[in-house]
Amino acid sequence: MEEIVRDVVSGAIGYEAGLDALTVAPAAEVDAALGGALRDAFERLFRGGWQPAELHRVIARLGDPVKAALVADAAAAYGRRFSEVDPRWQTQVAGLPPAPARRPDRITLLDSSLGLLMELRRLPVIEVLVPPPGTVGTSATDDRMLERVRALLAKAESTDFPAEAEAYSAKAQELIARHSISEALTSVDRAEVVPFARRIGVDHPYESEKASLLDAVARANHCHTVWSPELGFSTVFGFDADIDGVELLYTSLLVQANRAMARDEPAKGKARIKAFRRSFLVAYAVRIGERLAQVTRAEIAGNADLLPVLRNRDLQVREVLQKAFPRTVRARGSRIDSLEGWESGRAAADRAELD
Structure with missing residues (x-):
């Protein structure tokens, strides 16, 4: 059975022929072979930089809920093997969708397991940003600031009055910018404060436009992004305090954009919609970028000592980005086919x- 699984994954035998062979073979032998191959594949990816939410997202995009559920189960099982698990890893596992209530039949499960194995084999090792289980890592964030920002953005998302939503969002960006400035000034001589990166999911539809919105939010908050469309995420480079603000603000603005878009879109015509x-x-991404940059500039204005600090931090962030992605290309802009939109x-x- 192990040989059949290896041959299917390597392409030595066809997928359907391999699946047929596994279907009629003794269940215990098949489960052992497939289970072992999947454990090895998950081990390679989890130790190779993939976080639970990222791996679940890239597999869930394929449209098979059984495969997505297998990833969630594997991430939870992998974490249970170790006594030391980073809290961010645990939080991601806890946030994964529950398995479907209806258990798949054996043929479906075999098909999804074998298909998942082939998909996992295609995924590359990526940069380790959250220490995998079994290693020790720390994450320094100002929880009080983040909670205040979350509260403001929650109000922005819940109100039905555009002017009120605008006021809350502006206040959140002001708070993020002020915290970023404070953190920059107090960490100048602290060698342990270094730029880092975080991967943020960019889901379809309209991935390119959503990646542009994330980039606009990032640039206004002293960060840079690299979009990996085939993997369903953008990597945001910056200092932790800045990335925290970017992630919160991007998530909230996307919620607000979807709500406004649904309210204003034309009633008929698939192509027109x-x-x-x-x-x-x-347009939303362009204008949001302008507004965020304006708020940030207002916070920086009048503080001459801050400019060389921010310039030095930006150079550090760019250096980290270049090491992680030595070769990048600029994404093509989207066409504007609807003046109304x-x-x-x-x-x-x-x-x-x-705010």
């Missing part, structure tokens, strides 16, 4: 809560 949404999100997106960005 698609063009409207894409143009809406492009563009104008609606700009207006929604003007109404969006930045």
